[in-house]
Amino acid sequence: MENVAQKVDVHELVSTGGDGQQFLTFMLAGEEYGVDILRVQEIKGWDNVTKIPNTPDYIRGVINLRGTIVPIIDMRLRFGLNFLEYGQTTVVIVLKVNSNSGKSRIMGIIVDGVSDVYNIAKEEMKAAPDFGTAVDTKFVSSMSTVNDKMVILLDIDHMCNSAELSTIDAITE
Numbered sequence: 001m002e003n004v005a006q007k008v009d010v011h012e013l014v015s016t017g018g019d020g021q022q023f024l025t026f027m028l029a030g031e032e033y034g035v036d037i038l039r040v041q042e043i044k045g046w047d048n049v050t051k052i053p054n055t056p057d058y059i060r061g062v063i064n065l066r067g068t069i070v071p072i073i074d075m076r077l078r079f080g081l082n083f084l085e086y087g088q089t090t091v092v093i094v095l096k097v098n099s100n101s102g103k104s105r106i107m108g109i110i111v112d113g114v115s116d117v118y119n120i121a122k123e124e125m126k127a128a129p130d131f132g133t134a135v136d137t138k139f140v141s142s143m144s145t146v147n148d149k150m151v152i153l154l155d156i157d158h159m160c161n162s163a164e165l166s167t168i169d170a171i172t173e
Contacts, residue, residue: 020121025151026093026111029081033111034118034144034153039095041106043114046090060110063092070094072108078159079139089113098157118151120144125153 023034024043049061049072058077063070072092076084092108099105125142141155 020119020124022117022119023151023153024093024117025115026091027113027115028075028079028111029084032115032149032151033075034120034151035093035095035156037117039097039156041094041096044092044094044108046086046092046110063108065094065106065108068106070106070108072110074110076110076112078109084112086110095156118144118146120146120151120153128152 022037024037024040025032025034027033047063049063051061052059058074060072060074063072074083076082090110090112091114092110093114094106094108096104097107124144126144128140128143139154139159140152142153144151144153
């Protein structure tokens with residue numbers, strides 16, 4: 001069967017009208033998450049990666065993307081969800097992430113599938129609820145209701161700047 005997830009030029013998805021911020025949304029375990037669309041470089045179908053030894057399970061490996069070594073993170077594993085075999089709708093979203101040192105880097109995240117692009121006004125973005133120590137919401141920048149469903153908007157800079165990923169940077173440089 002042919003893989004339906006093909007490379008998409010994200011700039012074709014961005015509409016020029018409306019106010020607010022645009023988010024590319026994707027699915028993980030039935031929940032919809034969003035990232036700032038201006039950080040998205042491209043969307044690719046799943047392909048094999050080169051594994052890096054002694055890294056956490058959620059770091060699946062690296063790919064060579066037109067001469068740039070790109071670490072690939074499985075978002076299901078990063079969020080502590082059950083692993084799901086990669087299928088026809090599994091994609092890698094290639095993102096530009098700002099590091100703690102102020103430099104930017106390219107990273108890929110594996111998600112169950114891409115959902116939509118939403119224009120969300122700032123006043124529609126609500127802070128994540130405080131669950132105390134029971135639930136870690138450190139990667140959530142805000143939440144919004146779009147078309148009667150909750151969308152979790154992620155802080156990709158925080159999510160992709162762990163000590164483990166700094167180690168990957170050292171290896172890939």
